[in-house]
Amino acid sequence: MSLVEIENVHKSYGQLEVLRGVSLNIDEGEIVAVIGRSGSGKSTLLRCINGLEPIQSGTIRFDGEQVNAPKTNLRQLRQKVGIVFQSFNLFPHLTAERNITLGLTVVKKMPLPEAKEIARKVIVQVGLEDKLTAYPDMLSGGQQQRVAIARSLAMSPKLMLFDEITSALDPELIGEVLRVLADLAKDGMTMMLVTHEMGFARNVAHRLVFMHDGEIGEEGPARAVLDAPKTPELSSFLGSVLV
Amino acid sequence: MRELVTGDFIWLLFAARWTLGLTVVAIVGGSLIGVIIMVLRVVPLAPARAVAIAYINVFQGTPVLGQLLIIFFGIPILTGANVSPWAAAIVSFSLYAGAYLGEIWRGSVQAIPKTQWEASASIGLSTMEQLRYVIVPQAFRISIPPTIGFWVHLVKDTSLASILGFIELTRAAQIMNAATFRPMTVFLTIASIYFVICFVLTRLSARLEGRLRVAR
Numbered sequence: 001m002s003l004v005e006i007e008n009v010h011k012s013y014g015q016l017e018v019l020r021g022v023s024l025n026i027d028e029g030e031i032v033a034v035i036g037r038s039g040s041g042k043s044t045l046l047r048c049i050n051g052l053e054p055i056q057s058g059t060i061r062f063d064g065e066q067v068n069a070p071k072t073n074l075r076q077l078r079q080k081v082g083i084v085f086q087s088f089n090l091f092p093h094l095t096a097e098r099n100i101t102l103g104l105t106v107v108k109k110m111p112l113p114e115a116k117e118i119a120r121k122v123i124v125q126v127g128l129e130d131k132l133t134a135y136p137d138m139l140s141g142g143q144q145q146r147v148a149i150a151r152s153l154a155m156s157p158k159l160m161l162f163d164e165i166t167s168a169l170d171p172e173l174i175g176e177v178l179r180v181l182a183d184l185a186k187d188g189m190t191m192m193l194v195t196h197e198m199g200f201a202r203n204v205a206h207r208l209v210f211m212h213d214g215e216i217g218e219e220g221p222a223r224a225v226l227d228a229p230k231t232p233e234l235s236s237f238l239g240s241v242l243v
Numbered sequence: 244m245r246e247l248v249t250g251d252f253i254w255l256l257f258a259a260r261w262t263l264g265l266t267v268v269a270i271v272g273g274s275l276i277g278v279i280i281m282v283l284r285v286v287p288l289a290p291a292r293a294v295a296i297a298y299i300n301v302f303q304g305t306p307v308l309g310q311l312l313i314i315f316f317g318i319p320i321l322t323g324a325n326v327s328p329w330a331a332a333i334v335s336f337s338l339y340a341g342a343y344l345g346e347i348w349r350g351s352v353q354a355i356p357k358t359q360w361e362a363s364a365s366i367g368l369s370t371m372e373q374l375r376y377v378i379v380p381q382a383f384r385i386s387i388p389p390t391i392g393f394w395v396h397l398v399k400d401t402s403l404a405s406i407l408g409f410i411e412l413t414r415a416a417q418i419m420n421a422a423t424f425r426p427m428t429v430f431l432t433i434a435s436i437y438f439v440i441c442f443v444l445t446r447l448s449a450r451l452e453g454r455l456r457v458a459r
């Protein structure tokens with residue numbers, strides 16, 4: 001059984017069909033990079049996996065449990081699936097520490113001292129131990145994004161979803177965030193990441209998924225897919241991003 | 244006709260206690276109702292929204308004066324129960340304030356970006372927890388100016404309660420003017436009293452906003 005099992009998923013926004021029969025499995029420990037043109041449905045696919053978006057047909061199972069069933073406990077699911085967004089989305093009225101402990105104390109009902117212990121652990125993991133008491137607007141984009149990653153990690157997820165998490169960053173800040181991802185990869189975290197960083201996808205991802213028009217256009221081992229695209233769509237996409 | 248004496252001014256000041264009392268009670272009652280209306284309006288539940296919208300339409304779409312009269316004269320006719328002027332005033336000003344405050348706060352809540360809802364949902368928070376820990380604390384600050392702006396309106400609206408026999412500021416001034424026929428003095432005096440009350444509130448708003456900017 002794979003950790004994530006996506007079977008023939010269809011998703012529409014009104015008349016617009018955004019996912020048109022997507023099937024994909026992700027095994028535990030696997031790192032899957034998702035690439036594709038703007039509007040091809042990459043973010044939507046990610047957001048369906050943690051139940052942020054409902055789907056119209058097909059099934060998504062996480063850890064054996066169906067995500068898109070009315071009786072699914074989304075609260076439990078979301079503790080096991082972390083997601084990090086392009087625009088960080090930290091809580092601006094809370095310190096970095098409280099951003100991280102909120103889910104622990106409120107959702108996991110953990111006593112505050114214990115939650116703070118975990119906050120310290122994950123903030124070290126993203127290399128920001130001196131920023132615990134800082135508010136988001138006192139942090140650079142790269143630092144905010146690392147706090148956002150720490151906020152997700154604190155919940156001890158089994159899967160991390162990353163949606164273009166370096167796209168809003170200045171070039172010189174991208175490296176620090178990618179390093180955190182590489183560390184996570186080394187620790188064996190299961191990850192699915194939408195990215196435009198082809199170099200990173202090639203070096204860190206095990207598998208690469210190319211989304212095209214709401215379908216999986218091509219998939220396979222990251223290097224093989226990037227080096228020898230089989231479809232003209234992927235070739236032209238790679239041509240446009242690598243120039 | 245008689246002369247104005249110092250005692251008359253003190254009596255006017257004294258009448259302000261009804262104005263203030265009604266305002267404070269309406270703010271408290273209206274805030275309780277307003278919170279409920281705001282929550283009903285933002286939770287993802289169509290029937291809840293419908294109830295809140297109907298409530299808002301009724302109380303924003305009819306004059307407070309009418310609401311006062313309906314409650315004061317209508318309830319006794321319908322139920323046979325006696326309604327004191329105080330009860331009628333408290334109930335109708337609270338219902339009225341609840342509709343406006345609910346809408347002001349809904350606006351503030353909806354001004355918080357959708358991404359804050361998504362980020363908080365993604366760590367497993369329930370709708371009520373999202374509101375309590377993430378959305379409302381941020382909405383609170385934006386809601387201060389319009390909230391206090393509405394309080395200022397409320398101060399002036401309480402003069403409508405004179406129709407039920409309350410001798411609040413405006414009514415007191417009318418009585419005094421009838422006795423002394425010194426309209427300029429009398430009405431300028433109560434205008435100043437209204438002004439002072441409202442000015443204090445506006446200053447409070449500015450102070451609070453400044454404080455929150457520092458403390459987040």
Ligand SMILES: Nc1ncnc2c1ncn2[C@@H]1O[C@H](COP(=O)(O)OP(=O)(O)OP(=O)(O)O)[C@@H](O)[C@H]1O
Nearest residue numbers: 013016018036037038039040041042043044045164
């Ligand atoms: N909330 C929404 N309502 C309506 N349409 C939407 C919504 N979110 C996304 N879409 C549409 O769905 C399609 C897929 O969007 P999605 O965000 O998944 O693309 P993407 O591959 O992540 O693109 P990008 O690289 O620009 O982030 C787009 O055409 C987009 O306009």
Ligand SMILES: [Mg+2]
Nearest residue numbers: 042043044164
């Ligand atoms: Mg996207």
